[in-house]
Amino acid sequence: MKNSLIALSSMLMLGGTALAQKVAFEEYNLPNGLHVILHNDPSAPVVITSVMYHVGAKDENPERTGFAHFFEHLLFEGTDNIKRGDWFKIVNSNGGVNNANTTDDRTYYYEVFPSNSTQLGLWMESERLMHPVINQIGVDTQNEVVKEEKRRSYDNRPYGQILAEVKKYMFKVHPYRWTTIGSMDHLDAAKLEEFQAFNKKFYSPNNAVLVVAGQIDIAQTKKWIQDYFAPIPRGVEFKRETFVEAPITQPIHATFEDPNIQKPMFIAAYRTPSMKTRDARILDMISTYLSNGKSSKLYKKIVDDKKMALEAGAFNMSQEDYGTYIIYALPQGDATSADLMKEIDEEIVKIQTDLISEKDFQKLQNINESNYVNSNSNIEGVAGNLASYYLLYGDVNLINTEIDMFRSITREEMRDAAKKYLNPNQRLILDYLPAKDKAENK
Structure with a gap:
């Protein structure tokens, strides 16, 4: 029965893939x-x-x-x-x-x-x-x-x-x-x-x-x-300076007071590699696993089941040179940032230790297929993707092939990426607090 359900899920995924049309394009230089x-x-x-x-x-x-x-x-x-x-x-x-x-x-x-x-x-x-x-x-x-x-x-x-x-x-x-x-x-x-x-x-x-x-x-x-x-003159040639950040090897703790809020927010952030890397795509999948929708691991655990947070999520903010992986939660009741971090760390350790289930992995692949189709579903999206894949990634055809990279990611790679990038000694813990004169009355 389990294998039959997986097979059916795969068929549905392939059906969605069929809806994704190849984006034809022509490129040249003046x-x-x-x-x-x-x-x-x-x-x-x-x-x-x-x-x-x-x-x-x-x-x-x-x-x-x-x-x-x-x-x-x-x-x-x-x-x-x-x-x-x-x-x-x-x-x-x-x-x-x-x-x-x-x-x-x-x-x-x-x-x-x-x-x-x-x-x-x-x-x-x-x-x-x-x-x-x-x-x-x-x-x-x-x-x-x-x-x-x-x-x-x-x-x-x-x-x-x-x-x-x-x-x-x-x-x-x-x-x-x-x-x-x-x-x-x-x-x-x-x-x-x-x-x-x-x-x-x-x-x-x-x-x-x-x-x-x-x-x-x-x-x-x-x-x-x-x-x-064509008549526009070529501009000056310049070379961008390369900036290399030293690894974060000790946890960073910080607080910030915002006069515009009444509810605090807990934030954990990790430095991650360039969006051009395979690891960046793997981290995207991990964030989807943790926080995509109300059935995701973090939301279900600390929002629905334990009612420790009003909201929770994770995302990999990918950029050309580096990325930043951010996990956040809005505490509820008596939950503290330490309480939330303990619950979040438990979910990260599970990814680092055990392979996620085949069912969850298939769900991730289905979400990737859907996102791929949606990203090219209108002409504005296609144009933006064509420009970005050329200028920032150096390969326009990624508009057609990046989905294959996601399809080829394995559960083992998700485990290894979590081990590599999402460790307690590599992160910022930020307590984002209401300003003292604006704090909610208890």
């Missing part, structure tokens, strides 16, 4: 170094024109943090041929939407238009790259915008400082030690020439990838790309 990826999908009359730049918070001067995120805003200010304030008007009046986002490793800009506006999207992204207007009025305007974002998303948001606190203990020399929002004092102190120099260094065709995906005519799209992007 002479100025711009990498181009084209994906034709005639299923819907839309197109996404996107550019991902290999610049993030880790590329900043430690005395000028926040620059990469600042540029996420600044490069919507206008260009030589797009008047200040007109960017969003042009997009909206042509039935499109646009956005941008920044991480520690890259910055991503995109527009989604009806497919008959492919040329417009390409022209606008080429303008952003070739003719950005970076002047004092734009810097001053966006400075206020970013300050408001910091107040809303970090300073005044419950638990808004968690990532900042974890990063500063996880990393001592690597630029991952600060957040993408950066320091407002640094931005205030920066001169216009510093913003212009940052743009000149990092926002160049040879430090970017252009992705055009959707209902497109490949030949015509190539012609437009040649017309708009």
Whole structure:
């Protein structure tokens, strides 16, 4: 009976796999170094024109943090041929939407238009790259915008400082030690020439990838790309500094008081390897095993059964150079952080000692298959994945093959990765507490 259930589960998993279509794409380089990826999908009359730049918070001067995120805003200010304030008007009046986002490793800009506006999207992204207007009025305007974002998303948001606190203990020399929002004092102190120099260094065709995906005519799209992007000069060549963190060999204990919360949070964090490694994928599976849904090990144990926590979870925050594996819980009743850590450690030791059950392992594989299908279920997801796999992983075809890496992971590898990375002497224990004058009355 057990074998029959496993076989049935495998059949269902393979059925889900059949729904995942291979993502066809074409890629090439322009002479100025711009990498181009084209994906034709005639299923819907839309197109996404996107550019991902290999610049993030880790590329900043430690005395000028926040620059990469600042540029996420600044490069919507206008260009030589797009008047200040007109960017969003042009997009909206042509039935499109646009956005941008920044991480520690890259910055991503995109527009989604009806497919008959492919040329417009390409022209606008080429303008952003070739003719950005970076002047004092734009810097001053966006400075206020970013300050408001910091107040809303970090300073005044419950638990808004968690990532900042974890990063500063996880990393001592690597630029991952600060957040993408950066320091407002640094931005205030920066001169216009510093913003212009940052743009000149990092926002160049040879430090970017252009992705055009959707209902497109490949030949015509190539012609437009040649017309708009090929004339842009190659940027300066530079080499990124390599930062090597010493291993964490002794537990780190820290506390932080947040005036915006009434309930404390317990956090354990471990430094993990680059997202490009096999071990990073294995750790992703471990986090799914521990905390994906209400039937997961941590949630069921300390939230449902023992009622020691209101919420609990684990995730591997993978990045280009290093990752951070974070486990968290919101204590309930009389449970302390030590009580929670004891329960969590018991589950980690089980993974380190015994192979997880075949049933649980099959469930993980099914979740991986579902996530893979969902990640490429819309044109925006496909475009973002194509850009990321090229720029950060160095292999665009991972959009089709990464799922095979997950399929090949074994229970033994999960046990070994837990032994290697999730040990008590390798972690930060952070008690994230209400500020004393805000603490909940007992």
